[in-house]
Amino acid sequence: MTVLDPPITSLTNPRPANIAAGAVGVSKIYGSGDTVVRALDDVDVDFVEGHFTAIMGPSGSGKSTLMHCLAGLDTVSAGEIYIGDTDLSGLSERDLTLLRRDRIGFIFQAFNLVPTLSALENITLPMDLAGIKPDQAWLDEVISTVGLGDRTDHRPNELSGGQQQRVAVSRALASRPQIIFADEPTGNLDSTTGAEILAFMRRAVRELGQTIVMVTHDPVAASYADRVIFLADGRIVDELHGPTPESVLDRMKSLGS
């Protein structure tokens, strides 16, 4: 299957200004000889600024690998990864770390927070690590948008699971990164709390202009995104705009068969 629809398909260099991150001909191969596994197989994809994209696919489809490669957590076997117009393949470990710190936000499924730091300290952690002062106005806006209120002095173990994820979302937003990667951010939450978090993420995109890429296997979660990319066997097999839970589920069913 081919990649569908502009405006996402431009592969020329220099990179278009409105692309937050992209993969060009990316393959990821584990093992060698008989045991070789192609986790990603010649993937081309771009993520436009100000959009909320979900990556879906069955277990082993390569969706997490794709996200890890995009986020500079993993290296690719072939192809190029871009954050903005930075090609990640040439970067050292240290530069990758600094890139993650300064230009990428993360939301994990669980264990998002450092237990010895308060909620607020967790939120400002990437900027503290960089030794830069957070933009107070933006920070206040993020915290009020996410609805943490007066709980910013609490330690993670004094917060509910939903509150912890809100802190994680705030942290990802706080440094105004070029792009935020979320790995099953609601996987550990009940559906009501999960819905709240997803609504926050959507508001962050719509109201604060952020770019979010989320890996999920939950059609309901995916339906909060502007666009859904489907992966199977390391390839992008389908794409959906303006998803609903039902339309996502239909696509998933067709992929699974």
Place this chain on the structure above:
Amino acid sequence: MLRLTLRNLAANKARFLMTTFAVVLGVGFVVSSFVMSDGLRSTFGALSEDITAGTDLLVRPTSEFGEPLPLPEDLVTEILAVDGVDNAEAFMESAENELQPIKADGSTITTAGPPQLTFAWNDDTEIGAFTIVEGTAPDEPREFSMDHTAAAKHGFEIGQTYDFVTPLGVEEDFTFVATTSFGADNATVGATLMHVSLAEAQRLFGDPGTVQQIAISVDPGVDAAAVANDIAAVLGTTTAEIVDQATVTAEQKAEFTEGIDIVGNVLLGFAIVSLFVSIFIIYNTFAIVLGQRVREMGLLRAIGADAAQLRRSVVAEAVIIGVIASAIGLAAGVGIAALLTAVFEAVGAELPAYPTILSARTVVLAFVLGIGVTVASSIAPARAAAGISPIEAIRDGAAVTPENGRQRLVRGAMTLLAGVAVGSFGLFGPGLGTLALVLTLGSAAVLVFLGLTLASPAVARPLTAVLGWPVAKLMGTAGGLARGNASRNPRRTATTAAALMIGLSLVTMGYVVGESVKSSLGNLIADSVSADYVIAGMDEAALPPVFADELAASGQFEAVTGMRYDEARLGADVREVTALDMGTIDVLFDIDLEAGSIPASDATDVILLHDELAADLAADVGDTVPIEFVSGHTADLTVAGIYADATIFEDPLVPDQVFDAAGAEVADEWVAAVLPDGVSTADLAPFVAELERTYPQVSIDTASEFQQSFEDTIDSMLLVVNALLALAIVIALIGIANTLALSVHERTRELGLLRAVGMTRRQTRRMVRWEAVLVALFGAVLGVAAGSLFGWGVVSALPADTFGGSLTIPIPQIVQVVVLAAIATLVAAWLPARRAGKLDVLDAIAH
């Protein structure tokens, strides 16, 4: 279950390696103390037998008290005439280093370490135990021989002449006539053994016509006991006794063993400290590793293992670790003994060669201690881990339920108070014997340490927060996180820090006591001594009798007196009495006279008493006190004055004339001298230098040098103590690194998160290292506090008029030690920090 135990050990090799290391060092230290003392005992045991091998009977003078008078030389001939006596030889032995040959290069053989001894030569190789290797026996005046090992070592050549330092001053041109061998192997254990003729021995370190002892061999097949009876008849009115070979050998051995036992026990004491420290580390490792295995334990419980089985499985792990560590520790002990021997040699206390003896006692003790310590440390964690419910454990995030914090604090405080109470009893209670005192204070220290360890988690959070404040300020986010990590698990921090606390508290105590004694002595000396010079023989050797007279005759000093000691019966008891030039007391010392006056130099048959002694004797100024000397000489002395300051003199003081009349000790122990007004010690430096050339065995110190030499002695003692404590501190640092490695492992996901959101490797390493430093500083603060408390206790218990009185906390030294410990911790934490920095981010997140 056993298979599981073994698998667990195999899977956690790295984690247990460090634990093993702590036990190995502790056990190794214990073993080394036994290896050294057993080996030395064996060497000196053999030496004792060599010395007495040819002597069947020994006649030696006795006295009711004090140093006995020598035997008349004629007695030798009389004993030779007794039936059954094969041979009898006069025995003469100099005091240690009393005679010192001067080498070709003008220097003397160093007097630290094994002694230089000179004997009267006799040709009977059985009794004398010496044979000539080369040359002829020393039988003329100014001839000497030396054992061939020392002669070769120090470059003495037969036929050459050498000068000698003697109690009479330096004598020139002694001809070196022979090299000798002591027994077959010349097993001198490092001593320098020399001989001169009997007449020379009498002249140089005896009295004409007298001998110290008479060694006797009996005819073959004759009963020595029967001969002894016949000799007793010859002794007549001479106060002397006859002892047999077995008695002499046993006494000789006991004399040697006493010193070895002291060294062995001191080493053992430090070894036990190391072992005690390692208990905390083993305990911590077990607690953390089991905490991490809670889910596995829960699973085992769920599929049917009961709590007792789990407990046994953990204890079995401990036993296996204990066995392995003890075996390695046994081997390490031999190495540590060699290392300690080298250290002794490096600081100038050369030990003789000794065989490596691993006695059954040592082996058994190594295993008992190694296994015992490991198993004992594993029991509490094993119980806690086995006590969790299966469901709790399997559920994510379950942890071993920590004990109630308040309860723990209360128990800790009570243990601490019990320790302080026991310690106070030991220090201030009724006088205990040495062993009882050591045991009392030892258990007090153990109680204090346990109490502090139990109670300290309560302060771990605030204290590490305070200590971490500058770190957080200076080291940025990594520092802040380090501070948070150090205080997140107060119990772990407290236990980890406990090991360092123990080591540093003992170091601190040493410094506090040492510095306090120094300053007390300094004050006391400044108060009580107005002499400009304090002169003593090197290595406590007595001074040449002529020395004080020569100084006085030199005209360089306003006042000079020698101080000599002997025993005498005063009233009902035998006491040490000091003889000196009474007329100089006022100028040289301040003895704080309470009553009477200080007699003039020419006063006769007078005595000055310390006020306590005066009270004991119920003597007042003007009363007479009867005195009786070893020689039997008696006199009635008039009490001229009573003094209060016991810093320099506690003994009764008599004029030189009293000793001279009684034939008491002639050699001065030390000499004090004061310069006339307007003359400085700098002015006198050339004179002093010349004097030191004439009497190389004499150390001439100005008052400040004298005080300095006291301080140097204390400093070198502290150095030895700190060197021995270093092992305990090394174990503690290993413990910190170990705990840190386990914590890093435990926090893998957290580290992954930090790395994912942009913490650099360098920041990660810095975070881990500074956490270690904060834990170490926490231990150091507690250790310094506890050590100061101990030091205060000891100083308070010391007699105020000699060593005690003023408490000094030497802050610069303590700060230095704490900083050193922190730096060492940074080094120790290098490995876990590197591991934390190298974690693969993806693996860590997925962990």
